[in-house]
Amino acid sequence: MTARLFHVPLSPFCRKVRLSLGEKKIEVELVEERYWEQDPDFLRRNPAGKVPVLRLDGIMMSESAAICEYIEETRPEAPLLPSDPVQRLEVRRLVSWFDDKFHHEVTSKLLYERVNKKVTKQGYPDSKNVKAGAKAIKYHLDYMTWLLDHRRWLAGDVMTLADFAAAAHLSSLDYISDVDWNRSAVVKDWYAKIKSRPAFRSILADQVPGFPPPKQYNNLDF
Amino acid sequence: MTARLFHVPLSPFCRKVRLSLGEKKIEVELVEERYWEQDPDFLRRNPAGKVPVLRLDGIMMSESAAICEYIEETRPEAPLLPSDPVQRLEVRRLVSWFDDKFHHEVTSKLLYERVNKKVTKQGYPDSKNVKAGAKAIKYHLDYMTWLLDHRRWLAGDVMTLADFAAAAHLSSLDYISDVDWNRSAVVKDWYAKIKSRPAFRSILADQVPGFPPPKQYNNLDF
Missing domain, CATH: 3.40.30.10 (Glutaredoxin)
Structure with missing residues (x-):
């Protein structure tokens, strides 16, 4: 099945x-x-x-x-969690960072205001939230920059679930042009690497009626 | 150390x-x-x-x-996660249920309004939120009842992290008398079992200045 x-x-x-x-x-x-x-x-x-x-x-x-x-x-092949408990801790910490903190401070304030509210017919974006989200994403991009200045991938030397959690949020925000890729060269390079993986293809093909994606969204050399 | x-x-x-x-x-x-x-x-x-x-x-x-x-x-001794992947899935699903859904619908609307706002000097409880939380906890207690009608512990036949996640939220709400233990006999029995574990002792001894706990809070035969 x-x-x-x-x-x-x-x-x-x-x-x-x-x-x-x-x-x-x-x-x-x-x-x-x-x-x-x-x-x-x-x-x-x-x-x-x-x-x-x-x-x-x-x-x-x-x-x-x-x-x-x-x-x-x-399915342990092509591992997304390292085997060392301390490294696993760091991966899971960052997954929670994005799925909890980033989600609360950025995704819910930009994507949910601009897209989900319209799709679910819950009214118009609250500009106070949009403003707060646009401000908070800068801090998060800076935190990612700091991590990527020290590491090849967000949680260490190999790609993990932490990179997927981050890329999941950023790609959804990129669909509505809410990521300033010029803020950080290392974050842009990291995203270009992850975007070019076969696993990303179906995500780059997504289309939401009423919200056409911008040109850079599915461009691998954005 | x-x-x-x-x-x-x-x-x-x-x-x-x-x-x-x-x-x-x-x-x-x-x-x-x-x-x-x-x-x-x-x-x-x-x-x-x-x-x-x-x-x-x-x-x-x-x-x-x-x-x-x-x-x-x-520290795998005294396991809080079973070894079978399907059972681990169920434990983690329920941990997220409490830490995400219950937290959002109940804990943040009751505990954070009544206690955290005062402690952190962020103003007075919003009665709309308190009302919503008081309503939502009933649904969650009913869901726990349904689970415990089928299982000895929330995620299956053994005590797991799911029970600790649930007990962590409920014990904090019990501290401010926001849990109606008369709503469900199986939930009350479950809580009595978990409350009597040595691990629970320090939690039952907690004191928050300005918020004295009610009598049933640390009573094992509540």
Whole structure:
């Protein structure tokens, strides 16, 4: 049975799972889920009412952190977590950094205001939030710059889930032109490297009706 | 070198780490951290500016999910994660349920409004939020009831991190009398079991100035 992912294209949590699946060469059928309509069938799949929901190995899975750990444990080839506990700690710390802090300070204030509110018919962007998000992303890009000045990838010398978590958020924001790639050459180089991976292809092909992506979005030499 | 935890007493994320440390019999020195003052020393320990921060094995650690996985990987005795990947998935799904959904819908709307706002001098509780939190906790207690009708512990037949995540949130809310234990006998029994573990002792001894705990808080036969 093919894996099936219930998702929305610009969700960074769905994208992180798609990147993990892609890197592990697990084929997956993508099904767009209008999770905000809280359809009873969907709530049966995930009572938390959120995407991503992944059907894999005959199991219906939710929560992106739990899903990525499961994929890693059952498909250890092309590892996205190092074997050393201290390095694993650093990877997981950074995954939480992006999925919690960056999500709260940036993604929810830019992407959710500009796109999700319109798609789910919840009104207009709140300019106070947009302004706060636009300010906060600078600090986060600077933090990434600091990390990448010391390391080849965000959590160390190899590419990990931390890079996918970060790239998932930044790629969704890049879709709405909210990332200033000129702020940091090392961050831009890092993103160019990750963007050129085969796992990234389906993400660069995403299209959200009413929101055409800008030219640089799927350009590998942006 | 003794382990040292920078924490605040009622933070559910700190409590989850304390419960993990306690269950593994790792002695820890507790240091209260006024994280909201964003002291430069503290920001050096954790640039995310949040608690918990744990010094263990000579490393400064942040993000409770990453910390608990590290403890589990380096101290596998008294396991808090089962060995089967599907069961681990369920444990991690529920940890995220409480640390994300429950936190957002309940803890932040009750505990943060009633206590954190006062402690950090951010004004008065917003009654709209308090009302929403008081409503949402009922749904969550019902979900726990449904789980515990089918299982001995939240994620299956053994006690896991999922139980500690849930107990961390509920115990903090119980400190301000925001849990209606009469709503569900199975949830009350579950909480009595977990409350009587030695790992819970330090949590039941917590005192927050200006917020004396109610009588049932540290009563094992509540």
